[in-house]
Amino acid sequence: GAGVSQTPSNKVTEKGKYVELRCDPISGHTALYWYRQSLGQGPEFLIYFQGTGAADDSGLPNDRFFAVRPEGSVSTLKIQRTERGDSAVYLCASSLTLDDEQFFGPGTRLTVL
């Protein structure tokens, strides 16, 4: 079956702009996670959803970052007033339930000029 997909694969934007990153989880997976990976580092947790609700958003760095999952499937990570420090690969993962292992998508590489 299809894995986790993320669009776009690459996004280049200018400082101060707004961006949206999309994640399509594996069909039937109820839990969805967002991570951010900077060069040479391991992924860092941002937020996760169980169904439509954000169960833990403690990893979001500030209020410029927001994520939604309105129908319990696709999720969008939204970043307002982007800064150069937001440049990273944004990874999405999903799991069948909260007790199952997480499977990752290919990521979106965000570059803020």
Next chain:
Amino acid sequence: AQKVTQAQTEISVVEKEDVTLDCVYETRDTTYYLFWYKQPPSGELVFLIRRNSFDEQNEISGRYSWNFQKSTSSFNFTITASQVVDSAVYFCAFQGDGGATNKLIFGTGTLLAVQP
């Protein structure tokens, strides 16, 4: 606080050598999970294994094996007879079972280069 340490930043071996990647974790949780993921040059994280804190049996899957020792808080990963296709960054990760969150806490990764 929970933490995962992968002290080996880079390892280089010649094909067919065995190699062990180290992972040490810190936690006060009694129940937790440990993971290994592989990140090849393409960038996608590939799930390799998940172990429950109550299961200390070593696991073998083909050329891969894992050694979990609670006494030393370690979860090491060995690749036997390495191949060029094993070249990747390998991440160890921790997931607590405190009920508050299911987030994964990753180490900084070990870059494995297998030379032909």
